[in-house]
Amino acid sequence: MSQATIDADSKPDPLGVGADHPDYLRADSGLRSWLLTKDHKRIALMFYVGVILFLGLGGTFALVLRTELLTPEQTFIDASTYNQMFTLHGITMVWLFMIPAIPTVFGNFVLPIMLGAKDLAFPRINLASFYVYVLSAIILLGAMLAGGADTGWTFYVPYSTTSPTAVTWMGIGIFVNGISSIMTSVNFIVTTHTMRAKGLSWHRMPLFVWASYATSIIILFATPVLGMSLVLLALDHAFGLSLFNPRYGGDPVLFQHLFWFYSHPAVYIMILPSFGVISEVVCSFSHNQPASYRAIAYSSLGIAFIGFFTWGHHMFVAGLSEFDAGVFGALSMFVAIFSAIKVFTWVATLRGGSISFATPMLYFLWFLFLFVFGGMTGVAVATQSLDVHWHDTYFVVAHFHFIMVGGTLTSFLAAAHYWFPKMFGRLYDERVGLLTSVAVFIGFVFTFLPQFLLGNGGMPRRYFTYPERYQWLNVLSTGGAWLLGAGLLLALGNLLIALKWGKRAGPNPWGSRSFEWITASPPSKHNFEETPEIERSAYDYTLSEEVARERAKAR
Amino acid sequence: MSAQRLVEQFESLEKQDHAARLAMWMFLGSETLLFGALFAVYAYYRGMYPDEFVQALHHNSVALGTTNTVVLITSSFTVALGVHFIRENKARLTAGLFVVSTLFGAVFLVVKGIEYAHHIHENALPSGMYTFIDKPPAGVVLGYTLYWFMTALHGLHVIAGMIMLAVVAVLCLKGRYGAHRNVAVENVGLYWHLVDVVWIFLWPLFYLTD
Numbered sequence: 190m191s192q193a194t195i196d197a198d199s200k201p202d203p204l205g206v207g208a209d210h211p212d213y214l215r216a217d218s219g220l221r222s223w224l225l226t227k228d229h230k231r232i233a234l235m236f237y238v239g240v241i242l243f244l245g246l247g248g249t250f251a252l253v254l255r256t257e258l259l260t261p262e263q264t265f266i267d268a269s270t271y272n273q274m275f276t277l278h279g280i281t282m283v284w285l286f287m288i289p290a291i292p293t294v295f296g297n298f299v300l301p302i303m304l305g306a307k308d309l310a311f312p313r314i315n316l317a318s319f320y321v322y323v324l325s326a327i328i329l330l331g332a333m334l335a336g337g338a339d340t341g342w343t344f345y346v347p348y349s350t351t352s353p354t355a356v357t358w359m360g361i362g363i364f365v366n367g368i369s370s371i372m373t374s375v376n377f378i379v380t381t382h383t384m385r386a387k388g389l390s391w392h393r394m395p396l397f398v399w400a401s402y403a404t405s406i407i408i409l410f411a412t413p414v415l416g417m418s419l420v421l422l423a424l425d426h427a428f429g430l431s432l433f434n435p436r437y438g439g440d441p442v443l444f445q446h447l448f449w450f451y452s453h454p455a456v457y458i459m460i461l462p463s464f465g466v467i468s469e470v471v472c473s474f475s476h477n478q479p480a481s482y483r484a485i486a487y488s489s490l491g492i493a494f495i496g497f498f499t500w501g502h503h504m505f506v507a508g509l510s511e512f513d514a515g516v517f518g519a520l521s522m523f524v525a526i527f528s529a530i531k532v533f534t535w536v537a538t539l540r541g542g543s544i545s546f547a548t549p550m551l552y553f554l555w556f557l558f559l560f561v562f563g564g565m566t567g568v569a570v571a572t573q574s575l576d577v578h579w580h581d582t583y584f585v586v587a588h589f590h591f592i593m594v595g596g597t598l599t600s601f602l603a604a605a606h607y608w609f610p611k612m613f614g615r616l617y618d619e620r621v622g623l624l625t626s627v628a629v630f631i632g633f634v635f636t637f638l639p640q641f642l643l644g645n646g647g648m649p650r651r652y653f654t655y656p657e658r659y660q661w662l663n664v665l666s667t668g669g670a671w672l673l674g675a676g677l678l679l680a681l682g683n684l685l686i687a688l689k690w691g692k693r694a695g696p697n698p699w700g701s702r703s704f705e706w707i708t709a710s711p712p713s714k715h716n717f718e719e720t721p722e723i724e725r726s727a728y729d730y731t732l733s734e735e736v737a738r739e740r741a742k743a744r
Numbered sequence: 745m746s747a748q749r750l751v752e753q754f755e756s757l758e759k760q761d762h763a764a765r766l767a768m769w770m771f772l773g774s775e776t777l778l779f780g781a782l783f784a785v786y787a788y789y790r791g792m793y794p795d796e797f798v799q800a801l802h803h804n805s806v807a808l809g810t811t812n813t814v815v816l817i818t819s820s821f822t823v824a825l826g827v828h829f830i831r832e833n834k835a836r837l838t839a840g841l842f843v844v845s846t847l848f849g850a851v852f853l854v855v856k857g858i859e860y861a862h863h864i865h866e867n868a869l870p871s872g873m874y875t876f877i878d879k880p881p882a883g884v885v886l887g888y889t890l891y892w893f894m895t896a897l898h899g900l901h902v903i904a905g906m907i908m909l910a911v912v913a914v915l916c917l918k919g920r921y922g923a924h925r926n927v928a929v930e931n932v933g934l935y936w937h938l939v940d941v942v943w944i945f946l947w948p949l950f951y952l953t954d
Binding site: 411416430436440 | 759762789885
């Protein structure tokens, strides 16, 4: 199947730009050359290892949770361990996997190449961002060993300030993590502004760059607010700063406002890069230009903007006035309009295209289903009257796992397969890729679809035990979770095997027109010897391969 | 010399300097939101406890606060002069002006320290420092806490700015910067101005509105 889409070798420049230099993996050797590298591609790979480890850790926490919920009463862990598990699962997945995953791995790797640049604007800051991420991971892991946390990933006061667990260090770890995100996003914004190749105007850029840009803007302006509120929380937990403590006149709800002012945009921090990946995948595998480039590009910015004014929908039952809640609800539904624009544009892109069903394309279909389903339930929970019923039930858990995790995970996997030949110069096994993709999807749906029913039936989230009538749905969900875990492991195994035994990939195995594919696979250390000259958009599928290469001239 | 300074990923020095400047502005935008969160907390609680806040702010001396404002604005002026002179290639003068600005920063911290000592003496402390019996009314403690936390965070920024100013001053003396190479000088200047601007908001909120 993959053979059909591989470039014929008879084309001019069969090896891609920079093939006469050693590629970035072999340009230098030794541990030092990795740990002190300033090459964006190597830093991306170090991040890759990091986020996969934390996906594994967070996934393990999730499996412990789900296994515990197999039976209505205690199954194999006690109640306080259970509280720890769902908290640590949330913290690990949100801050150590989902937020950094796509920007730091694939953004770092392909964004400069897409712009025709040799590196990001500030390679040292990029490396520092990695080590700050590692530091935050060490602090968070240390906190997990030194008491963990049982507050839920949202750290709501007043409980979080009195919890006997290591809340202080969790807060500090997440603050440090935010510094790493901010460093990366400053780098992306400046790189996009200053390092575009000659002739690469904003409207010729790959859509992934637009998505990364919009994400970076959100990170830049939302992260400091979360950092501040978690510092206040940490100081409260450690020294009794009590800014949210009613004993000193404080208002616990204010913490929720500050927390969600960041954490709602954080949802878009997680999903916007996915939109970028999906836009690339759809165009490359349908060999067609996007039905509307501007619709996709600008709706990302629209989501980034509106996302700052929707946080109140997390607080419908926290004492917001009916009017405020109505406004927040309406603004939240606005996001659905932008999302719908994207979904329809992606689907319309398929029309008239020449579609090849490789693994990334299959992940696009899963993404579409999960995102639309999660998005529609999002509109439902943004409705006050319905939210009062569903608030704090499994319905909400299912909703945000569908949209955030479903969206991020499927597009992370799509990106992992799509850019695999570019990153490592090898092709993965397409058949195994397709099968693991199916396993991941079925596992995912079986995990979370029953949770919608559980929530609607009234099962609250974060409960250790439940009445027996909920058991069959919980068993389904747990079975799905194990299948999902197995699917992920197999997908990882497939890619790891391909690292060594995969067939050699040409520079452009998918026949894409995006600019990262004009370099050799894997790219040389400097990507390009001189800045390329770009005379076409990243989606000019009307041109033949030779002409397209001629109009994106590079050495 | 200027050719050496161009790092490989940039095409020209102008672009490279533009990138550095843009990055600084982005970072300052992020910093603004860091304080923005605290200003939001201040606005919320001040609206909730107008009288208690006034009572809390009575402990602050308008004279000392205003002195500090003058000190910081003057230091911003000397920094701006320094940035102006490096463009005319007068690195020694810039170094001198930056040293003066650093000293102004130190004066600011000393005055702030005197104020803090005073507050400790008057038992105007952030929450968490009280026993159950001597606790002042609820809103008053919030006023104290916000005062301590916001000015202390600003103080940390002053210290960070002073370190940067001092480092750039030393590098100026070593001849690192000149008419065509001054983006670092400019960026440190920008950072110091942010520190100043934050104080210009803190000053009315904590000294002038009781």
